[in-house]
Amino acid sequence: MLSWSISRVVTIGLNTFREAVRMKLFIAMTILAMCTLASSFLFREFNFGSSELKFIADFGFGGMTVFGSALAVIVTAQLFYGEIEHRTALTLLAKPIHRSEFVLGKFFGSWATVTCFLGMLSVCLVFVLWFRETSILEEYPDEFEGGRRIVQYGEIVWFSVVQVFRIGILCSVVILFSTYATSSLFAMVMGVLVWIVGQLQHIAIEARGVVDNLILKSVYAFASFALPNFHLFDVGEKLALGESLPSSVYLKLFVYAFLYSSFYLAVASASFNRREL
Amino acid sequence: MDMTPAIAIRGLTKDFRVSGSSKRLRAVDNLSLEIHRNSIYGLLGPNGSGKSTTIKIALGLVEPSVGECEVLGIPSTNPAARTNVGYLPEAPYFQRFLTGRELLKYFGCLSNVPKEKIQKRIEYLLNRVGLEDAGNRRVGGYSKGMLQRIGLAQALVGNPDLLVLDEPTAGVDPVGAAEIASLILELKKEGKTVLLCSHLLSQVESVCDRVAIMGRGRLLMEGSVDTLTQEEGCSSMRIDQVSSELRGSVEQLAKKHGGLVSSPSRSLEELFLELANKKDER
Numbered sequence: 001m002l003s004w005s006i007s008r009v010v011t012i013g014l015n016t017f018r019e020a021v022r023m024k025l026f027i028a029m030t031i032l033a034m035c036t037l038a039s040s041f042l043f044r045e046f047n048f049g050s051s052e053l054k055f056i057a058d059f060g061f062g063g064m065t066v067f068g069s070a071l072a073v074i075v076t077a078q079l080f081y082g083e084i085e086h087r088t089a090l091t092l093l094a095k096p097i098h099r100s101e102f103v104l105g106k107f108f109g110s111w112a113t114v115t116c117f118l119g120m121l122s123v124c125l126v127f128v129l130w131f132r133e134t135s136i137l138e139e140y141p142d143e144f145e146g147g148r149r150i151v152q153y154g155e156i157v158w159f160s161v162v163q164v165f166r167i168g169i170l171c172s173v174v175i176l177f178s179t180y181a182t183s184s185l186f187a188m189v190m191g192v193l194v195w196i197v198g199q200l201q202h203i204a205i206e207a208r209g210v211v212d213n214l215i216l217k218s219v220y221a222f223a224s225f226a227l228p229n230f231h232l233f234d235v236g237e238k239l240a241l242g243e244s245l246p247s248s249v250y251l252k253l254f255v256y257a258f259l260y261s262s263f264y265l266a267v268a269s270a271s272f273n274r275r276e277l
Numbered sequence: 278m279d280m281t282p283a284i285a286i287r288g289l290t291k292d293f294r295v296s297g298s299s300k301r302l303r304a305v306d307n308l309s310l311e312i313h314r315n316s317i318y319g320l321l322g323p324n325g326s327g328k329s330t331t332i333k334i335a336l337g338l339v340e341p342s343v344g345e346c347e348v349l350g351i352p353s354t355n356p357a358a359r360t361n362v363g364y365l366p367e368a369p370y371f372q373r374f375l376t377g378r379e380l381l382k383y384f385g386c387l388s389n390v391p392k393e394k395i396q397k398r399i400e401y402l403l404n405r406v407g408l409e410d411a412g413n414r415r416v417g418g419y420s421k422g423m424l425q426r427i428g429l430a431q432a433l434v435g436n437p438d439l440l441v442l443d444e445p446t447a448g449v450d451p452v453g454a455a456e457i458a459s460l461i462l463e464l465k466k467e468g469k470t471v472l473l474c475s476h477l478l479s480q481v482e483s484v485c486d487r488v489a490i491m492g493r494g495r496l497l498m499e500g501s502v503d504t505l506t507q508e509e510g511c512s513s514m515r516i517d518q519v520s521s522e523l524r525g526s527v528e529q530l531a532k533k534h535g536g537l538v539s540s541p542s543r544s545l546e547e548l549f550l551e552l553a554n555k556k557d558e559r
Binding site for chain 1: 293337338339366383
């Protein structure tokens with residue numbers, strides 16, 4: 001029996017990451033997202049004063065969420081289903097590897113790609129905020145108590161970490177759909193649908209407690225357990241207001257993301273094991 | 278020497294579901310064959326005869342519906358069966374973003390080549406397939422022939438005992454095809470087993486020890502190349518290094534006793550076409 005090997009997962013993951021960063025799409029998305037964040041310099045025209053910083057932070061968090069999620073869906077579908085579509089998976093799976101190693105390697109490669117992307121956006125956002133804060137501090141010193149900076153840069157890093165958890169779930173969902181998809185478009189569309197439903201999932205949770213119809217109740221119950229609640233990861237609003245979250249919140253979000261990703265990846269491995277190439 | 282066959286297929290049948298219908302398509306039908314170690318085995322057949330499905334089953338890419346397939350003594354559904362197997366797929370598509378060297382390193386790592394030996398192995402293989410100057414170029418820019426060569430190198434990177442080569446000379450010029458044929462013969466000398474799928478029948482005839490011809494998923498004929506190309510009711514006699522007078526006398530003697538003197542063997546190509554035509558008539 002061939003033992004399961006973490007080094008093969010790492011090899012596939014690193015190669016997936018290399019493929020992603022050499023993709024024109026990744027480079028284009030990174031440039032576009034950075035330009036979008038940098039465009040927040042234009043807000044200075046409105047002369048917001050210190051509230052401009054909150055606006056920039058909100059704008060940056062929104063950009064990271066939207067661009068990060070879009071990249072996660074597109075890149076994961078391309079990187080996983082692309083191997084099947086271009087038949088490179090035939091050569092790869094003819095090597096002594098378990099299909100679950102392939103699934104995990106692809107997941108970690110895609111996840112690392114989007115994490116890298118979010119890291120670059122965070123640095124960009126920190127730079128924009130620091131630059132504007134320095135300027136505003138000089139222009140409107142009265143708005144800063146004791147001349148102290150008000151932006152909590154550490155919270156921006158925490159926001160990025162939370163988004164990395166969210167992206168982990170989204171990548172695993174797209175991998176799951178890619179294992180039985182017949183086109184990368186299908187995997188992308190399903191990924192986007194889960195993303196949208198996941199964002200609105202708190203409505204299903206609320207509706208479950210309100211409706212009396214047993215069938216509807218079951219549908220809502222299924223939706224609230226089988227699909228992740230991405231709304232939980234929307235912590236940007238609190239962080240942008242300068243509120244710090246207790247570390248237990250981050251821990252809970254990590255466990256939540258870990259459990260959902262593990263579940264989707266386990267189902268994806270089982271599904272891919274049955275797939276005939 | 279291990280006497281277990283390199284590949285043992287027993288009563289293998291594979292049915293595929295036809296999408297949008299309850300019908301099933303039988304790609305391989307009750308196939309049984311054994312490929313002995315240290316031999317070159319040709320798997321022939323027209324398109325749709327079940328060759329690729331048989332190969333995919335042997336490589337664990339597809340599961341059989343009925344029957345069993347063992348590779349180097351291990352069931353093909355077990356990934357361990359592929360530990361000592363190298364595979365060159367038909368029309369090889371590789372990761373286009375990698376350079377030749379990166380591709381070999383990637384597949385070398387997945388084939389469990391020790392890290393300290395991998396670089397040496399890559400250089401050796403690039404040299405062996407004649408791509409030493411193109412090793413730093415991206416695979417996406419390779420010609421068809423170069424893709425076949427890098428494909429051969431990736432199949433050999435783990436120094437496997439069994440090589441499955443699906444159309445290794447497709448898109449390669451005649452000189453390159455001859456080089457690949459001689460490489461296959463060298464591999465046999467090194468003790469390896471080669472399963473060769475090719476439409477280049479003259480090449481199969483010249484390098485293979487045994488041949489199986491498939492049609493509509495079934496095994497139509499199997500045996501050594503010499504046996505298969507021998508026409509029924511004919512026996513051949515090779516007379517070399519004799520004078521033309523003596524040769525003439527032998528021919529006359531044969532004719533005198535009612536014998537027909539002609540070339541007794543047919544080419545593998547003729548045999549293949551004959552079987553393919555019979556299949557169409559059915």
